[in-house]
Amino acid sequence: MRIGVLTGGGDCPGLNAVIRGIVRKGSQSGHDFVGFRYGWAGVLKNEAIELSNATTRGILHRGGTILGSSRTNPYKVDGGVDAVRESMRQRNLDALIPIGGEDTLGVARKLVDEGIPVVGVPKTIDNDLAGTDFTFGFQTAVQIATDAIDRLHTTAESHNRVIIVEVMGRHAGWIAAYSGIAGGADVILVPERPFDVDDVCQSIKHRHDGGATFSIVVVAEGATPKDGDIVSEFGGATDAFGHVRLGGIAVALEKAIEERTGYESRMTILGHVQRGGTPVAYDRVLGTRFGVAAIDAVNDGDFGKMVALRGTEIVRVPLDVALAEPKLLDAGLYETAEVFFG
Ligand code: F6P
Numbered sequence: 001m002r003i004g005v006l007t008g009g010g011d012c013p014g015l016n017a018v019i020r021g022i023v024r025k026g027s028q029s030g031h032d033f034v035g036f037r038y039g040w041a042g043v044l045k046n047e048a049i050e051l052s053n054a055t056t057r058g059i060l061h062r063g064g065t066i067l068g069s070s071r072t073n074p075y076k077v078d079g080g081v082d083a084v085r086e087s088m089r090q091r092n093l094d095a096l097i098p099i100g101g102e103d104t105l106g107v108a109r110k111l112v113d114e115g116i117p118v119v120g121v122p123k124t125i126d127n128d129l130a131g132t133d134f135t136f137g138f139q140t141a142v143q144i145a146t147d148a149i150d151r152l153h154t155t156a157e158s159h160n161r162v163i164i165v166e167v168m169g170r171h172a173g174w175i176a177a178y179s180g181i182a183g184g185a186d187v188i189l190v191p192e193r194p195f196d197v198d199d200v201c202q203s204i205k206h207r208h209d210g211g212a213t214f215s216i217v218v219v220a221e222g223a224t225p226k227d228g229d230i231v232s233e234f235g236g237a238t239d240a241f242g243h244v245r246l247g248g249i250a251v252a253l254e255k256a257i258e259e260r261t262g263y264e265s266r267m268t269i270l271g272h273v274q275r276g277g278t279p280v281a282y283d284r285v286l287g288t289r290f291g292v293a294a295i296d297a298v299n300d301g302d303f304g305k306m307v308a309l310r311g312t313e314i315v316r317v318p319l320d321v322a323l324a325e326p327k328l329l330d331a332g333l334y335e336t337a338e339v340f341f342g
Contacts, residue, residue, distance in 0.1 A: 001030075001031045001032075001094040001095060001298065002031070002032045002033070002034070002091065002092050002093050002094055003022075003026060003031050003032070003033050003034075003093065003094065003095050003096070003097060003298065004033075004034050004035075004036055004043070004048070004087075004088065004091065004093045004095070004096045004097070005019060005022055005023075005033055005034070005035045005036070005051060005067070005096075005097045005098075005099070006035070006036040006039050006040065006042060006043060006067060006096070006097075006098050006099065006100075006104075007019070007039060007065040007067045007068070007069045007098075007099045007100065007104075007123070008039030008040055008069055008070065008071070008072070008098060008099070008100035008101075008103065008104030008107075009039065009069060009071060009100045009101045009103050009104045009123070009124070010069070010071075010101070010124070010125070010275060011063075011064050011065050011069045011275055012065075012123045012124060012125050012135075012136065012137030012275060013063045013064075013125075013136070013137045013140040013141075013275070013276075013277065013278065013279030013280070013283055014123075014136030014137045014140065014279040014283035014284060014286065014287035015064065015065040015067075015069075015099060015123065015136075015137075015287065016056075016059040016060060016062050016063075016064070016065060016066055016287075017059075017060050017136070017279065017283070017284045017285075017286075017287030017288045017291065018099050018121055018123075018136070018287040018288070018290050018291040018294075019035065019051065019056055019059065019065070019066065019067065019099075019291065020056045020059055020060055020288070020291065021287065021288040021289070021290065021291020021292045021294075021295075022051075022097055022291040022292075022294055022295055023051050023052065023053060023056045023291075024053060024056070024291075024292075025291065025292040025295040025296075026295045026298070027052070027053055029295055029298075029299055031295070031298070033050070033051035033052070034048040034049065034050060034051060034091055034093070035048055035049050035050075035051040035066070035067045036048045036067065036087075037049065037067055037068050038067070038068040038069060038070040038072070039067075039068075039069050039070045039071070039072055039098075039100070039104060040070070040072040040073065040074045040084075040098075040104070040107060041070045041072035042067070042068070043074070043083070043084050043087050043088075043096075044072065044074055044077060044080060044083045044084065044087070045087075046083075046086070046087040046090060046091070048087075048091065049067075060284055060288075061278050061279070061284070062278070063275075063276055063277045063278050063279060064276070071103065071239045071240050071241060072240060073103065073107060073240040073241055074107055075107065075110065076240050081110075081111070081114055084111065084116070085114075085116070088116070094117065095117040095118065095119065095298055095303065096108070096111070096116060096117070096118045096119075097118070097119050097120075097121060097294050097298070098118065098120055098121070099120075099121040099123050100120070100121075100122075100123050101122070101123055101124035101126075101129060101135075102124075102128075102129060102322075102323060102326070103241040103243075104123075105120045105122065105129075105306060105319055105322060105323060106241075106323055108120050108319060109304075109319040109320065109323055112303065112304040112319065117298075117301075117303040118303055118304065118319075119294045119297045119298055119302070119303060119305060119306070119307070120305070120306035120307070120319055120322070121290045121291070121294050121306065121307055122135045122290070122306055122307070122308060122322060123135055123136065123137060124137065124138070125137040125138055125140070125141035125168060125175065125274060125275055126138070126168060126169055126170060126171070126172060126174060126175065127172065127174040127175070127327070128169075128170070128171050128172035128174065128326040128327050128328070129322055129326070129327060130321060130322050130323070130324060130325060130326065130327040131306060131308050131317040131318075131321045131322035131327075132306070132308035132309050132310070132317070132322070132327075133308075133309045133310060133311065134286065134309050135286075136279070136282075136283040136284075136286040136287040136290065137275070137279065137283055138174065138175070138178075138283070139280050139282040139283050140277075140278075140279045140280045140282075140283050141167075141168065141175050141179075141274040141275065142175055142178040142179050142182065143280050144270070144273060144274050144277070145165070145167045145175055145178075145179030145183070145218075145270055145274055146178075146179045146182040146183045148165065148179075148183075148268070148270055148273070149165055149179060149180070149182075149183030149184075149185065149216060149218065150183060152165055152216060152268060153183070153184070153214075153216060156214040156215070156216060156266075157213065157214045159214070159264065160213045160214055160263075160264065161214055161263070161264045161265060161266055162204060162214065162215045162216075162217065162257050162258070162261070162263045162264070162265040162266075163214070163215075163216055163217070163265070163266050163267070163268065164217045164219060164250045164253045164254050164257065164265065164266070164267040164268070165185075165216065165217070165218050165219070165250070165267075165268050165270065166219050166220075166221055166247070166248075166249060166250035166267065166268070166269040166270065166271075167179060167218060167219070167220055167221065167270055167274060168220070168221055168270070168271075168274050168275075169190065169191060169220030169221055169222055169223075170191070170221065170222045170243065170246060171191055171222060171326040171328070172190070172191060172192065172220075172222075172326055172327065172328050172329050173188070173189075173190020173191055173192055173193075173220040173222075173223065173329045173334070174329055175220065175274065176188050176189065176190050176218050176219065176220040176223075177190060177329055177333050177334060177337055179218060180218035180337055181333075181336065181337050181340075183216065183218070184216070184340065185216045185217065185218040185337070185340070186203070186204065186207055186212075186215040186216050186217065186340070186341060186342065187200055187203055187204065187215070187216075187217040187218070187341055187342070188217075188218045188219075188334075188337050188341070189217065189218070189219040189220065189223040189249075189253075190220050190222075190223055190329055190334065191220055191222035191223050191224065192328050192329050192334070193223075193334070194223075194224050194225060194226040195223060195224075195225060195226060196225070196226050196227075197225060197253070197256045197257075197260070198260070200217065200253070200257065201256075201257055201260040201261050202342075203341050203342035204217070204257065204261055204263065204342070205261055206342045207342050208261075208263065215263075217253065217257070219249050219250055219253060220249075221246040221247055221249060222246060223249055224249075230244060230246065231246075231248050231249040231251075231252055232244050232245060232246055232247065232248060233247050233248030233251065234247065234248075247269060247271065248269070250267035250268070250269055251267060251269075253265075253267065254266060254267035286309065289309075289314050290307050290309075290314070293307040293314045293316075294307050297316055302316055304318060304319055305317060305318055305319065306318075306319050306321075306322045308322070
């Protein structure tokens, strides 16, 4: 078979491991590959490179994606689906393997209804895709955030400050909870639990009354105050999938906490640092397993599915299952984190 591969949405450490896994296993099965550039944008423009064992050598440890990525939505472009078909026809493609999150795989799901054979690979540092216990890239993001929290701890302690660390997490607080627990955060705020800023301040005061001289607050970018909306420093600008560009809840919290507690406060927004650089070993292994498993699915003609991790096994789940709703933070995990608040 001739197969098209693409990486869509925000990039993610481990994408290259998936591409390498697909190509290595697929060439052993006698398949040929093209890699579309910049996600669905490359499919629409028929812009692609040949993927072979030679062109995917030496990429396992590299962050980002050798194919490039974008948030292009073919369903927002006139004649988008026809353009997808035309590119596949011109390139003689029998199937597509899109590697992406809810948006990229949402497009893939619609293309299945158009009769296009697709096997999806789940990707997001946010770890919020349903149907899989983990997505690759998440552990790398957690490690980066944890390292940052460790560093912020020492400077917070030196200056008797409250430091608010904003991490990624649009719908779900997985990165905030994991890095917050690992980094010993004193408060963790997540999208699943709208917060009351007075409760946050009370918790910090309680800690300082007990002798602490500094505090660390970890907040997910999608966390919202009980009486407010999502916070965006970017004036509500949205992408082709309708997502608001997030970022800035830590700015508001810094001000509110300093005003209400009197403790000097500083905020840090980690942003895209969490998505950059070399993937940790776990993400290289998971990405490799997903890539190989995607070819197994193609070989079985099992289209309309996404490869996924369940426990320690790689399985296939219908794309519908993955896209039904985001996988929110496990309540028990948050309760464990709460033991260390205040
Ligand atoms: O979707 C993953 C994510 O990391 C979100 O947490 C974040 O809101 C978004 O990507 C930001 O991506 P970009 O700035 O690249 O559009």
